[in-house]
Amino acid sequence: MPFHRPSRLRAAPVAIVIGLGLIAGLAPALAEPASDTTVAWHCYRNAAATVLATEKTDSVGSKLLLRKTTADLKADCAVEQRPSDRVLGEDDPNDAKGWSAYTVVGLVKNLLILDEGTSPDRNLVIVEVPAGRKLLDVGYSVQDGCGPSSGCQSEEFRFDDKELTFWRQLKDKPTPKNCPGYAGFMKTTGAAALEERSVFTFVTRKVEGSGTRRCTARQ
Numbered sequence: 001m002p003f004h005r006p007s008r009l010r011a012a013p014v015a016i017v018i019g020l021g022l023i024a025g026l027a028p029a030l031a032e033p034a035s036d037t038t039v040a041w042h043c044y045r046n047a048a049a050t051v052l053a054t055e056k057t058d059s060v061g062s063k064l065l066l067r068k069t070t071a072d073l074k075a076d077c078a079v080e081q082r083p084s085d086r087v088l089g090e091d092d093p094n095d096a097k098g099w100s101a102y103t104v105v106g107l108v109k110n111l112l113i114l115d116e117g118t119s120p121d122r123n124l125v126i127v128e129v130p131a132g133r134k135l136l137d138v139g140y141s142v143q144d145g146c147g148p149s150s151g152c153q154s155e156e157f158r159f160d161d162k163e164l165t166f167w168r169q170l171k172d173k174p175t176p177k178n179c180p181g182y183a184g185f186m187k188t189t190g191a192a193a194l195e196e197r198s199v200f201t202f203v204t205r206k207v208e209g210s211g212t213r214r215c216t217a218r219q
Contacts, residue, residue, distance in 0.1 A: 016043040016077055043077035045069060048110040049129035050076040056089065060118050061101030064088040066130040086132035103149040108161055108202055111135070115149040120219050124166060126200065135205050139169030141195065141216050161202070167214065168198040168207065179215035191218035 044051040052065040066086040069076055081087065089102045102125070105113040114125040116137075126136040146152040153159070157166045174192040176182045185192040193216055196209040 016045070041079050042104070044104060044107040044112075045073065045076055046107060046109065049107060049112070051104065051107055051112055051129060052077065052079060053104050059101070061116075062089050062103060064102060064104070064112075066112070066127075066132055068130050084130075086130050088127065088132055105148045106159065108159065108164075111202055111205075113148075113159065113164065124168075126164075136200060136207060138207075139193065140166050141169070141193075142167075143216060163202060164200045166198060166200070167195040167216075168209065170194045170196055170213075174215055181215060181217075185215070185217040189217045189219050192216065193218045 039054055039057075041052055041054045044053065047069060050067050050069045052067075053062045055061075056063050064087065065081060066088065067076070067082065067084065089100050101116055101118045103115045105115055107113070107129070110129045112127045112129050114127060116123040116125050122140060122142075124136065124138055124140040125134060127134055140157075142148065142154075142156045144154055144156050146154040146156060148157045157164075159165065170193070172178070172194045174182060174185075174194050179185070179192050179194060182192055195214050195216055197212040197214075198207050198209045200207040
């Protein structure tokens with residue numbers, strides 16, 4: 001497969017940055033900023049879905065408001081937490097992890113693509129908007145330094161309006177036999193993972209492996 005130079009592409013047809021003072025009800029629980037503190041909100045919007053995102057001030061990741069798109073752009077991107085909004089990214093002690101560190105990668109129709117994690121080991125999450133239902137939550141990696149959360153796409157990770165191609169972490173246990181470089185990974189990071197080049201199709205909402213595998217370091 002020919003290599004394409006990494007590119008920085010934005011999947012959402014509309015991505016608006018809104019600089020606003022803190023809105024009542026949206027102030028962080030553990031940090032009380034001064035009244036003149038400005039919070040930047042990003043509005044990702046297309047004909048099917050709207051997502052508002054802002055970086056959390058008391059922990060890593062973004063807080064996300066998921067809602068349906070209407071004919072009113074201004075209303076859709078208004079920074080206010082509504083009863084009908086589905087909220088993602090708030091730290092939840094009832095969650096198995098106890099936290100959710102999301103970063104928006106893109107919005108394709110009503111599917112929100114997220115990067116999750118606080119360490120070099122990352123998870124790829126795809127969520128249905130506005131319901132907030134997870135369709136995919138799996139480990140993945142990008143080995144060429146082209147980070148999806150910064151808008152960069154390459155042969156390691158890329159998507160369009162039809163599908164997303166990425167390296168999906170498998171449940172198979174790495175061994176010296178199936179993992180080239182296993183000994184080196186154990187010595188340097190102490191962990192490894194088997195991955196398969198995979199495609200998530202937005203219409204079918206299913207992920208399929210290509211049969212091409214590799215082994216990468218984990219921490």
